[in-house]
Every structure is written in structure tokens, then in C-alpha cells.
Amino acid sequence: xxxxxxxxxxxxxxxxxxxxxxxxxxxxxxxxxxxxxxxxxxxxxxxxxxxxxxxxxxxxxxxxxxxxxxxxxxxxxxxxxxxxxxxxxxxxxxxxxxxxxxxxxxxxxxxxxxxxxxxxxxxxxxxxxxxxxxxxxxxxxxxxxxxxxxxxxxxxxxxxxxxxxxxxxxxxxxxxxxxxxxxxxxxxxxxxxxxxxxxxxxxxxxxxxxxxxxxxxxxxxxxxxxxxxxxxxxxxxxxxxx
Amino acid sequence: xxxxxxxxxxxxxxxxxxxxxxxxxxxxxxxxxxxxxxxxxxxxxxxxxxxxxxxxxxxxxxxxxxxxxxxxxxxxxxxxxxxxxxxxxxxxxxxxxxxxxxxxxxxxxxxxxxxxxxxxxxxxxxxxxxxxxxxxxxxxxxxxxxxxxxxxxxxxxxxxxxxxxxxxxxxxxxxxxxxxxxxxxxxxxxxxxxxxxxxxxxxxxxxxxxxxxxxxxxxxxxxxxxxxxxxxxxxxxxxxxx
DNA sequence: CCTTAAGAAATGTGATCACATTTCAATAAA
DNA sequence: TTTATTGAAATGTGATCACATTTCTTAAGG
Numbered sequence: 001x002x003x004x005x006x007x008x009x010x011x012x013x014x015x016x017x018x019x020x021x022x023x024x025x026x027x028x029x030x031x032x033x034x035x036x037x038x039x040x041x042x043x044x045x046x047x048x049x050x051x052x053x054x055x056x057x058x059x060x061x062x063x064x065x066x067x068x069x070x071x072x073x074x075x076x077x078x079x080x081x082x083x084x085x086x087x088x089x090x091x092x093x094x095x096x097x098x099x100x101x102x103x104x105x106x107x108x109x110x111x112x113x114x115x116x117x118x119x120x121x122x123x124x125x126x127x128x129x130x131x132x133x134x135x136x137x138x139x140x141x142x143x144x145x146x147x148x149x150x151x152x153x154x155x156x157x158x159x160x161x162x163x164x165x166x167x168x169x170x171x172x173x174x175x176x177x178x179x180x181x182x183x184x185x186x187x188x189x190x191x192x193x194x195x196x197x198x199x200x201x202x203x204x205x206x207x208x209x210x211x212x213x214x215x216x217x218x219x220x221x222x223x224x225x226x227x228x229x230x231x232x233x234x235x236x237x238x239x240x241x242x
Numbered sequence: 243x244x245x246x247x248x249x250x251x252x253x254x255x256x257x258x259x260x261x262x263x264x265x266x267x268x269x270x271x272x273x274x275x276x277x278x279x280x281x282x283x284x285x286x287x288x289x290x291x292x293x294x295x296x297x298x299x300x301x302x303x304x305x306x307x308x309x310x311x312x313x314x315x316x317x318x319x320x321x322x323x324x325x326x327x328x329x330x331x332x333x334x335x336x337x338x339x340x341x342x343x344x345x346x347x348x349x350x351x352x353x354x355x356x357x358x359x360x361x362x363x364x365x366x367x368x369x370x371x372x373x374x375x376x377x378x379x380x381x382x383x384x385x386x387x388x389x390x391x392x393x394x395x396x397x398x399x400x401x402x403x404x405x406x407x408x409x410x411x412x413x414x415x416x417x418x419x420x421x422x423x424x425x426x427x428x429x430x431x432x433x434x435x436x437x438x439x440x441x442x443x444x445x446x447x448x449x450x451x452x453x454x455x456x457x458x459x460x461x462x463x464x465x466x467x468x469x470x471x472x473x474x475x476x477x478x479x480x481x482x483x484x
Numbered sequence: 485c486c487t488t489a490a491g492a493a494a495t496g497t498g499a500t501c502a503c504a505t506t507t508c509a510a511t512a513a514a
Numbered sequence: 515t516t517t518a519t520t521g522a523a524a525t526g527t528g529a530t531c532a533c534a535t536t537t538c539t540t541a542a543g544g
Contacts, residue, residue, distance in 0.1 A: 019528065043495065054529045060305045067309035069402055076536070077496055087397040091348070095400055098344035102337065155329040157410075158337055160311055161403045168399075261498065285525065296499045318506070319526055495536070507524070
């Protein structure tokens with residue numbers, strides 16, 4: 001039978017949406033908020049019956065997610081959520097910094113007051129989510145916050161890559177959050193907003209970098225090893241065990 | 243009937259390769275070397291019959307390429323090679339610089355003498371390709387050159403993104419090359435190799451940036467507008483007409 | 485108790501079919 | 515000549531089926 005432990009959060013299904021896109025969006029969201037843990041086997045038929053659709057659109061959705069490195073196709077052709085390692089985690093964060101700094105710099109000339117107003121609204125929502133300890137809202141709104149900035153540059157081409165990184169970080173962050181109470185002790189978003197208001201490039205890039213770092217910075221090497229390698233704690237290449 | 247103008251260069255078909263992967267690799271290669279021009283309609287059945295396979299694996303291959311932004315899914319669900327614009331081109335080059343500089347920096351600690359030797363061999367092949375005006379070999383070997391450096395860091399995660407950019411640049415470069423005799427007047431690869439030999443980070447990043455810039459730098463705004471907008475030359479947003 | 489072997493179940497893959505929509509082309513009207 | 519219109523062809527989509535491979539389970543043997 002199908003895997004009963006596989007829960008896919010419902011999503012709004014737009015009318016014009018193809019079933020393949022529905023499957024993609026739903027799976028994507030599930031990965032983004034960490035509903036599917038690393039190591040859990042992801043089967044075509046399992047997902048198909050879970051979403052009550054045929055295998056065909058699921059296969060296409062899985063190909064899309066695999067191409068974004070949100071899923072990993074093994075040699076046996078089985079598909080899994082890629083296990084996290086300490087090295088991979090650091091590469092991910094470093095790459096996220098590099099690309100988002102680039103995106104922020106390219107977006108700054110297009111930042112309007114309307115956009116800043118919207119960012120303030122998102123930031124307020126996030127403040128409330130912090131109090132309510134609503135981590136899923138936190139993840140989603142944080143991505144909206146950053147995406148809203150970078151997408152101001154309408155010719156920007158980095159968003160797909162940034163989203164790919166978010167997708168790779170997602171499944172792990174959810175688990176990491178279980179080991180720590182919360183995150184975002186310092187609110188760097190207000191610094192980002194201030195830098196945008198003054199149109200100060202240097203401040204903006206510093207704030208973005210600080211925000212990304214703070215979002216994962218509480219995961220020092222010790223914490224990482226504790227989460228990643230319950231067995232052999234010395235090996236940072238250990239796969240993430242559940 | 244199928245589109246007879248659609249020529250897909252043959253590729254070597256490994257034994258363990260699934261048909262879907264074969265379709266993906268072949269299409270990918272065709273895009274990379276510019277065999278499929280922007281604006282050309284890419285149909286599932288057309289590709290399937292061109293490659294003498296069924297539509298199913300073609301669909302999956304197209305999803306993969308769309309996810310890498312090598313193809314573009316229109317609202318009519320039709321798939322096309324994304325048209326180039328001047329702005330998009332500049333964003334692409336800028337993004338390529340940002341990511342490849344990051345990748346180079348992260349790769350430097352892993353560069354061994356063996357790797358440098360291999361780079362020298364590739365560079366030699368490229369020198370010969372320049373003389374022979376073999377542009378396809380030039381494109382392929384240039385990618386091998388850069389990829390060999392970045393992949394030295396075995397935990398690196400930026401290659402898929404770099405390849406995505408190459409894939410987006412590919413179809414356009416082929417057309418641009420028709421308007422210019424050749425490229426690579428100055429050989430920045432030797433500067434890259436020298437920087438790698440001395441393990442000098444600053445020199446390496448400068449050389450990489452210069453190489454990327456030189457690879458497209460001869461396309462100044464005038465040349466771009468000439469290629470992109472044969473009609474309204476003033477509008478840099480014009481789509482690339484064939 | 486552990487290992488091994490065989491049968492059963494599950495899985496990925498690719499082809500084919502049906503259906504709705506879109507695109508194209510030929511014809512008719514202005 | 516140009517513009518509508520109408521029927522045919524083409525196209526994307528999703529479901530289903532068959533087949534080969536893999537994985538899991540069960541039972542026998544040590």
C-alpha cells in the first residue's frame with residue numbers, strides 16, 4: 001500500500017492549473033516547509049495515490065523538483081529528499097549569500113516606496129509569527145520578504161536559483177528547528193528595510209548577508225554535528241538520521 | 243508532419259541510460275551548442291519522432307529543461323526556446339560572473355596539480371579549435387574547462403546553476419557568433435591557470451571575471467542591438483528575431 | 485539466532501490511447 | 515485584396531497498461 005506517514009499539506013488549486021502543476025506546487029510546498037523529511041522514500045505511485053491523481057503528472061513534477069535539486073535521483077532510480085551533511089549545509093548557506101547579495105544589488109535601483117511598504121507588512125506578519133511560534137508562516141513569509149525585493153528587478157534571473165537553495169534548505173531547517181526553540185533572535189529585516197529606504201547599497205548588502213547568516217548562524221558546528229550525526233559525531237559527512 | 247528543420251545532433255547513448263535521460267542529454271546538447279534557435283517551436287511529438295521514441299520520455303526531458311530555464315513554457319502550454327533581450331543578456335552575464343566567482347573561490351583550496359594539468363590539455367584543445375574556427379568544440383571545451391575547476395570542490399552546489407546559465411546563453415551565442423568572426427581574442431584561460439598554479443585567490447577571481455567578460459564582451463550595446471533588434475533598434479527589450 | 489533463497493509485492497519506465505484545446509488552412513463573404 | 519468562418523490537423527495532458535527491475539517478506543537451512 002501507500003506510505004501513510006506521507007502527509008502533503010493541502011494547497012489552493014487554481015482553476016487553470018494543470019494536474020502536473022498542481023502536483024508540483026503541492027510537493028514543492030511540502031518540501032519547503034519540511035513536511036517530507038530527508039531519507040523518506042518518495043515514490044511515484046505513493047504520491048499519486050496520496051494526491052489522488054495518476055502517476056503521469058507526478059512523474060513530471062518529480063522531474064522538475066529533481067532538476068531544482070530539491071529531490072535526488074539515486075542510481076536505483078529511486079527518488080529521495082537529499083540527506084544533509086555539514087559540508088553541504090555550509091555550501092548551501094555560502095551559495096545563498098553569494099546569489100542573494102547579487103540579487104539585492106541588482107534589485108536596489110528598482111525599489112519603490114510601494115515595495116518597501118509591502119516589506120513592512122510582511123515583516124509585521126513575521127513578528128507575529130515569531131510570537132506565535134508559527135514556524136511554517138515564518139518560513140513562507142521570510143521567502144516572500146526576500147523574493148519581493150529581488151523580484152523588483154523584473155529582468156532578474158536569479159530567483160529560480162535562490163528558490164532552489166531555499167528548497168534544499170527547507171527539509172533540514174524544519175528538523176533543525178526541533179532542536180532549537182526558535183530563530184531570528186535579532187531582526188535583520190528592519191535593517192534591510194532601513195537600507196532600502198536610504199537606498200544605501202553597502203548597508204543593504206551587509207544587512208542581507210547578516211540576515212542570511214542569522215537565519216542559520218545559530219547552527220554552529222557543534223549544533224550541526226549534534227543534529228546530523230547522532231551516531232558517529234566526528235564525521236561531518238554523516239547523513240542526516242531521523 | 244514533424245518539423246524537418248529540427249536537427250538534433252546525435253550523441254553517444256550509454257547502455258544504462260534511460261530513454262528519458264537520453265532525450266534530456268540530446269536536447270540539452272542541442273541547446274548548448276545552439277542547434278535550436280530561439281523562437282523555434284518545440285513540440286513533444288515533434289521531438290519524439292525526431293528521436294524515434296515515444297512522447298512520454300520527451301515530456302519528462304522537457305520538464306527538466308524548463309526547470310533549468312533552458313526552455314520556456316508559454317501560457318498556451320507551448321514550449322519555446324526563450325527569446326533573448328539585451329537586458330536579459332546582461333543579467334545573464336552578470337549572474338554568471340557572480341556565481342562562477344563564488345565557485346572559483348570555493349574550489350581553489352581543492353585544486354591539485356593533476357587538475358591543472360588537465361586544464362592545460364583542455365586549453366590546448368581550445369587553441370586548436372580557435373585556429374580551426376570550430377565553434378562547437380570551443381563552447382564544449384570552454385565549459386569543460388570551467389566545470390573542471392569548480393567541480394574540484396566535491397561538495398559544491400553551484401554547478402547546476404552555472405550550467406543553467408550556460409544553457410540559457412547557448413542558443414544566443416551561436417547566433418551571435420554568426421555576426422562576429424570569432425571570439426576569445428585574448429586567452430584568459432592561461433591567466434586562470436597561472437593564478438591556480440600560484441594559488442592566488444585575487445588573481446584567480448580577476449582572471450575568471452575577465453574570461454567571462456571577454457567571452458561576451460565583444461558584444462557591446464551596439465552589436466547587441468544590431469543582433470537583437472533588426473527592426474526597432476532603439477528598444478533593447480525587443481525579442482530576438484531570426 | 486543469523487544467514488540465505490525464493491516467491492510476492494512494489495516500483496520506475498515507456499508506449500499507447502482518449503479527450504479537450506489550440507493552431508492552421510481552406511473557403512466564403514465583404 | 516482583405517477579413518471571417520469553418521473544418522481539419524496538430525498539440526498538450528492525463529490515464530492506463532505491460533514489462534523489467536528492484537525491494538520486501540517469508541521460510542528454510544546453518
